[in-house]
Structure formats: structure tokens, C-alpha cells
Amino acid sequence: MIMVDDLYDVLVIGGGVNGAGIARDAAGRGLKTLLVEGRDLASSTSSASTKIIHGGLRYLEYFEFRLVREALREREVLLKSAPHIMWPLEFILPHDKHLRPAWFIRIGLFFYDNLAKRIFLPASKTVSFKNTVYGKPLRDRLKKGFSYADGWVEDSRLVVMNVIDAKEKGADILPYTACVALKQDGDIWEAELKDTLNARPQIVRAKTVVNAAGPWVSTFLHGVARQNKEHHHVKLVKGSHIIVSKLYQGEHAYILQHHDKRIVFTIPYEGNYTLIGTTDVAFEGDPSHVQIEEDEILYLCDVVNEYFKRQLTPRDVVSHYSGVRPLLDDGAENASAVTRDYKLDWSQNEGQPPLLSIYGGKITTHRKLSEQAVDRLCEVLGRDASLPWTKQSVLPGGDFESKDKLYEQVKSVYPWLHKNMLERWITAYGTRLYTIIGAAKVIKDLGQHFGEHVYQAEIDYMVREEFARSTEDILWRRSKLGLHLSDKTKQAIADYMKHVRV
Ligand SMILES: Cc1cc2nc3c(=O)[nH]c(=O)nc-3n(C[C@H](O)[C@H](O)[C@H](O)COP(=O)(O)OP(=O)(O)OC[C@H]3O[C@@H](n4cnc5c(N)ncnc54)[C@H](O)[C@@H]3O)c2cc1C
Structure with a gap:
């Protein structure tokens, strides 16, 4: 068993969007942070979402005004922070006479437009389907509807962007490493970690622990941290x-x-x-x-x-x-009616060091949730002076004005990059594509070509900078290439990955 000498301020359990956001915020405030994820980053809920950044129009029916207001505010904050992986998306709600009445939908949209300040997303409006692109694919009985805007997000890449930023701000990141036991040693936590790829165990110590294990929040609390009480479920x-x-x-x-x-x-x-x-x-x-x-x-x-x-x-x-x-869990019987709001809870037993558990939360609210979590950690760690910083920040690769301008800039310097490849790289990596290109002067400098414009330099980047460890990480979470590539190209990538050493 390897004992790591460092004493961390914060040990974050779980590399989903909430754990990643908390690790990023904590590292940015100068807390010595370690994030451990038992499998790949975003391998659970945070890559399986609908991928929309939204206030949640339907939550208004359940009077979730606090959540909707916070999520609507976050929409614009997030869209600004990572224009490569998030963008505005227009939603069309066809009006069907037999379902919710038009006046009811209009009231909902009025709240949706006005609960939080909008800077660049348009207000909702009524739209006719006659001879429009909206009506064309729909059945003839549908004559009109409503249009409103929310945002689209590449969910698993959002997690990775947060983790890259956490690392660049000083956090240590251990993917494929599960926390299998958590014990108290005086006023610090001692955590036993297991590398799930080669089963190598190690012990780390931390002043505070954040349980961001998502669907495993209770399993972690009872099975790993041996806590005997739980305020929420x-x-x-x-x-x-x-x-x-x-x-x-x-x-x-x-x-x-x-x-x-x-x-x-x-x-x-x-x-x-x-x-x-x-x-x-x-x-x-x-x-x-x-x-x-x-x-x-x-x-x-x-x-x-x-x-x-x-x-x-x-x-x-x-x-x-x-x-x-x-x-x-708010006691609602119907699965659709359960609240989408979140709670942060100190869940340590009496006399133990701080253990903060995260219940609920959405991709859309992860930044705000993380800010609140780190505020609390700073408080117990006696770091009151540390200020929240993520609201005005940009995620890695998001520091550009528009995708079109970035395309022109890159194309003028590297005319040999194929159009499809460059468009895909801009949407995935933003300005970080310069790191992939590195010193390349011609396409051959990008290394092995696996097929269909996928080169070794990109795969190496995902492994080196984005913590990818397997072909599946590359094809389905760092990218969605799994949906597009031929079996031959996928196999070539898999063969290459067999020899990659991290
Ligand atoms: C079908 C669906 C649609 C959704 N659509 C949207 C949407 O459109 N917009 C939106 O904003 N939200 C949406 N959500 C909600 C959103 O996806 C989740 O709220 C969010 O991803 C939860 O993130 P998390 O970090 O809490 O959990 P997770 O992403 O599940 O991360 C928890 C991680 O903890 C790790 N872990 C567990 N135990 C340990 C341990 N002992 N050691 C180390 N690691 C451990 C797990 O491996 C896991 O990766 C949707 C969710 C679902 C399921």
C-alpha cells in the first residue's frame, strides 16, 4: 500500500459534472484538491443527459420557481463560458388542442422569459407552422406553436473541461481510481484508493471530503464512509x-x-x-x-x-x-414529479472531520452548486477570504469570439487541415486545437492516420490532456466519433490504444 505524503484540503469523490465543478472551483480558490473517479470521467449520469442547458419550463408546473430562476441565470453564464461545447438552441412547442391550453403555455413562457435576466437569448414567441420549416415535418393537424430558447451542451466534454481547468489550477486528478474506504484519523480523513485498472492501492489524507458520487451518494456514505445517519435520500x-x-x-x-x-x-x-x-x-x-x-x-x-x-x-x-x-427525494410518488433541485449536506458523524454530500442537481446548475459547496468548504477550512471566481471565467478552449472567426484564423495558418476535421475540432476543443496541432507543418506531422480524418495527434491529446484511458472513452465520451466512424477506423484506434502508455 502506497501512502501519499500530501495532506489535501479537499478530496472529491466522483468525476461527474458536480465533482468536476467542485474540484475546479476549489483548486481555483487555492485549496489543495484531489479528485478521484472510479471509472472514466463522466462515465455515469453526466454523459447520459438530454444535454440541454435549461431553466426547465415544465418545472414551473411544480412551482419550482427557485430552481427555474437559478437555472435560467446559469444558462447565460454557462453559454458564455464555453462557446465551443455549448450554444443556444431554439425549441418549438407544437400546440395540440387536447393537451395544455394555449393560455396556460403562454403564462409559463411569460415566467420563463422574465424570471431571470436574458442578455443574448431571445424571448419566446408564437409561431405559425403554415409553410415553415417548423411545420413541414409535423402532422397536418398541428397549425401553430411556441418558440423559446435554451442551450445545448456536450455534457461529457463539459465535465472534461472542468477537470482540465482543475488540473491547470493545481488539482490532482485520478481517473479510474475508486475510494474504497474512508476512516477518521484525528481531525483528518484517511482514504483508501484503488486503481481500478491495475488494482494498485494507495492511502491519501484530506481535511475535508466531498461525496459527489451521484447515484452512489448513499452507497458511499454507508458502505465506504461508514456513516450511520443520512439527512436526505x-x-x-x-x-x-x-x-x-x-x-x-x-x-x-x-x-x-x-x-x-x-x-x-x-x-x-x-x-x-x-x-x-x-x-x-x-x-x-x-x-x-x-x-x-x-x-x-x-x-x-x-x-x-x-x-x-x-x-x-x-x-x-x-x-x-x-x-x-x-x-x-422529496416524497413525490410520480418519477416525473420528483424535484430537480439539490441539497448540500454535512453528513459526518459527531466528532468527525467535514464530509459534504451532494444530493440531486442538474448539469445546468453544476457551477452554482459547486460555488456553494466550495463556499462551505472554505468556511470550515478557515479560508473565508477566498472569493467565488467561476461566474466570469472561461472554460479551457472557450476563449474565442465566434466559431466562424476561429475557423478563418486557423485555416489561414494551417490551410492543410481538412474542413470537416477543423469544424469538428473547433466544436470539441475550441482554441485548444492549437495544442493538438503543436509544431505540425503538414498533415503528415499529425502522426498515424487511422482513417476518416482521425489522426494520432488528436488521440494522443485526449490521452495526455483529457485523461482518456480506453477506446470507449475516446469514441463515446471525449467525442461521439463512435457514432460516425467505420468499424475499420475504430479498430485502428483500438489497436493503437493497446500500446499507449499513460
Ligand atoms: C436521462 C437524463 C437526462 C438528463 N437531462 C439533463 C439535461 O438535459 N440538463 C441538465 O441540466 N441535467 C440533466 N440531467 C441531470 C444531470 O445529468 C445530472 O444531474 C448530473 O449529471 C449528475 O452529476 P453528478 O456528478 O452528481 O453524478 P454522476 O455524473 O453520476 O457522477 C458521479 C460519479 O461518481 C463516481 N463514483 C461513485 N462512487 C465512487 C467512489 N467510491 N470512488 C470514486 N468515484 C465514485 C461514479 O463513477 C460517477 O462517475 C439528466 C439526467 C438524466 C439521467
């Missing part, structure tokens, strides 16, 4: 998405109401596809084994078929994914 609710070939032209998303009062989104995805989701199914069991069920696929196809002329069957599903929401 999570309700695990599965949500699944399906991906089909592009359902319609245009860059807008649809928000579809269903008879059961739930809503389902259809969102343009990865150029040639449409993302459809989600479901809400109460979940029991191990969240790492979550899978889509046949009836969820049928449900999602049915909702789409109610609205679109093109009729879907399960055979149209090209890909799918599922995740488990770790929702703050």
Missing part, C-alpha cells in the same frame, strides 16, 4: 434516449407533450441524427448496469409518431443510452 430515476437518422431539416428542437403529461424532446444531433428523449422510470439496483428497455423505445417512438409525419419503429433506432438521475 436520493430517488433513482432512469431516463433513456434513442438516436435515429435525421428526422427533419433545420437546427431547432421540438418539445412534445404527451397524453401522460410528460414531455419528450427531439433534438438535432451530431449532424446526421436526431436525439429523442427521455423517459422517467423508477430504478432499483446497481446504476452501473442501467439499460434501455423495449417498452421505453416503443414509448419514445409513439410520442414522436403522434407529432411527425415520418413514423418510427424500434428498427429505426441507430443507437441509444440510459442514465440514472440521482434526484433529491
Whole structure:
């Protein structure tokens, strides 16, 4: 067993969006921080979301004004911070006479427009479907609807951007490293870590621990930290998405109401596809084994078929994914009605060092949640002078004015970069693409070509700078290349990864 000499101010358990955001904020305030993630970064809930940065129009029906206001404010803060991986997205809500009445939707949108200040997102409006791109793919009975704006986010890349920034601000990052035991040693925590790739154990010490284990928040508390009380609980609710070939032209998303009062989104995805989701199914069991069920696929196809002329069957599903929401249990029976708000809780036993547990939270609110968590850590660590800093900050690669301008700048210096590759790199890495290019003067300098414009320099970058360890990390979380590449190219990357040493 290796004993690490360093004493950390904060040990963060969990490399999802909340753990990553907390590690980044803490490191930026000068706290000596270690983040451990049992598998790949964002390998759980934080890569399985609908990927929208939103206030949550439907939460207004449950009078969640605090959450909606905070999330609406965060929309603009986040969109500014990482324009490569997040961008505004127009949502069209078709009006269907049998469902929520128009006056009711208008009131909801009025609140949505006005609960928080909007700087660059437009206000909602009524739209006609007659002879418009909005109406074209929809069934003839649908004549009009409403338009409003939220944001799109590459969820797993958002996590990685946070972790890169945490590292650059001094945090230590250990992916594929689980915390398997947590013991008190006087007024500090002693944590036993296990490298899940080669089973090497080590001990680290920390003054405070943050339990950002998402769906495993209670498992960690009782099974690893041996705590005997818990003030809050999570309700695990599965949500699944399906991906089909592009359902319609245009860059807008649809928000579809269903008879059961739930809503389902259809969102343009990865150029040639449409993302459809989600479901809400109460979940029991191990969240790492979550899978889509046949009836969820049928449900999602049915909702789409109610609205679109093109009729879907399960055979149209090209890909799918599922995740488990770790929702703050507020006693609601119906899975859709459980609050999407969050709570931070000191959950250590009497006389133990601080242990902060995170219950609930959304991708959209991760920055604000992290700020509040680190405020509390600073308080117990006696670092009152440390000020919040993330609101005005930019995430790695997000320091550019517009994608078009960045494209022109890069193209003028590196005319040999293929158009598709450059567009993809700008959307994934922003200005960090210069690190991938490095000293390359011609395309051959990017190293081995695996096929379809994927070069060794990019894979090396994901391993070296973005903590990717496996082919799956590369194809499905650092990128969505898994959806686009041929089997031959994927195999070439997998063969290369067998020889990569970290
Ligand atoms: C279907 C679905 C759709 C959603 N859509 C949206 C959306 O559109 N917009 C939005 O804002 N939010 C959305 N959400 C919510 C959002 O995805 C989650 O709230 C968020 O990802 C939770 O992040 P987390 O960091 O708390 O948990 P996770 O991402 O699950 O991270 C927890 C991590 O802790 C690790 N871990 C657990 N135990 C240990 C241990 N002992 N040692 C080390 N590591 C450990 C796990 O491996 C895991 O990676 C959606 C969620 C789902 C499921």
C-alpha cells in the first residue's frame, strides 16, 4: 500500500459534472484538491443527459420557481463560458388542442422569459407552422406553436473541461481510481484508493471530503464512509434516449407533450441524427448496469409518431443510452414529479472531520452548486477570504469570439487541415486545437492516420490532456466519433490504444 505524503484540503469523490465543478472551483480558490473517479470521467449520469442547458419550463408546473430562476441565470453564464461545447438552441412547442391550453403555455413562457435576466437569448414567441420549416415535418393537424430558447451542451466534454481547468489550477486528478474506504484519523480523513485498472492501492489524507458520487451518494456514505445517519435520500430515476437518422431539416428542437403529461424532446444531433428523449422510470439496483428497455423505445417512438409525419419503429433506432438521475427525494410518488433541485449536506458523524454530500442537481446548475459547496468548504477550512471566481471565467478552449472567426484564423495558418476535421475540432476543443496541432507543418506531422480524418495527434491529446484511458472513452465520451466512424477506423484506434502508455 502506497501512502501519499500530501495532506489535501479537499478530496472529491466522483468525476461527474458536480465533482468536476467542485474540484475546479476549489483548486481555483487555492485549496489543495484531489479528485478521484472510479471509472472514466463522466462515465455515469453526466454523459447520459438530454444535454440541454435549461431553466426547465415544465418545472414551473411544480412551482419550482427557485430552481427555474437559478437555472435560467446559469444558462447565460454557462453559454458564455464555453462557446465551443455549448450554444443556444431554439425549441418549438407544437400546440395540440387536447393537451395544455394555449393560455396556460403562454403564462409559463411569460415566467420563463422574465424570471431571470436574458442578455443574448431571445424571448419566446408564437409561431405559425403554415409553410415553415417548423411545420413541414409535423402532422397536418398541428397549425401553430411556441418558440423559446435554451442551450445545448456536450455534457461529457463539459465535465472534461472542468477537470482540465482543475488540473491547470493545481488539482490532482485520478481517473479510474475508486475510494474504497474512508476512516477518521484525528481531525483528518484517511482514504483508501484503488486503481481500478491495475488494482494498485494507495492511502491519501484530506481535511475535508466531498461525496459527489451521484447515484452512489448513499452507497458511499454507508458502505465506504461508514456513516450511520443520512439527512436526505436520493430517488433513482432512469431516463433513456434513442438516436435515429435525421428526422427533419433545420437546427431547432421540438418539445412534445404527451397524453401522460410528460414531455419528450427531439433534438438535432451530431449532424446526421436526431436525439429523442427521455423517459422517467423508477430504478432499483446497481446504476452501473442501467439499460434501455423495449417498452421505453416503443414509448419514445409513439410520442414522436403522434407529432411527425415520418413514423418510427424500434428498427429505426441507430443507437441509444440510459442514465440514472440521482434526484433529491422529496416524497413525490410520480418519477416525473420528483424535484430537480439539490441539497448540500454535512453528513459526518459527531466528532468527525467535514464530509459534504451532494444530493440531486442538474448539469445546468453544476457551477452554482459547486460555488456553494466550495463556499462551505472554505468556511470550515478557515479560508473565508477566498472569493467565488467561476461566474466570469472561461472554460479551457472557450476563449474565442465566434466559431466562424476561429475557423478563418486557423485555416489561414494551417490551410492543410481538412474542413470537416477543423469544424469538428473547433466544436470539441475550441482554441485548444492549437495544442493538438503543436509544431505540425503538414498533415503528415499529425502522426498515424487511422482513417476518416482521425489522426494520432488528436488521440494522443485526449490521452495526455483529457485523461482518456480506453477506446470507449475516446469514441463515446471525449467525442461521439463512435457514432460516425467505420468499424475499420475504430479498430485502428483500438489497436493503437493497446500500446499507449499513460
Ligand atoms: C436521462 C437524463 C437526462 C438528463 N437531462 C439533463 C439535461 O438535459 N440538463 C441538465 O441540466 N441535467 C440533466 N440531467 C441531470 C444531470 O445529468 C445530472 O444531474 C448530473 O449529471 C449528475 O452529476 P453528478 O456528478 O452528481 O453524478 P454522476 O455524473 O453520476 O457522477 C458521479 C460519479 O461518481 C463516481 N463514483 C461513485 N462512487 C465512487 C467512489 N467510491 N470512488 C470514486 N468515484 C465514485 C461514479 O463513477 C460517477 O462517475 C439528466 C439526467 C438524466 C439521467
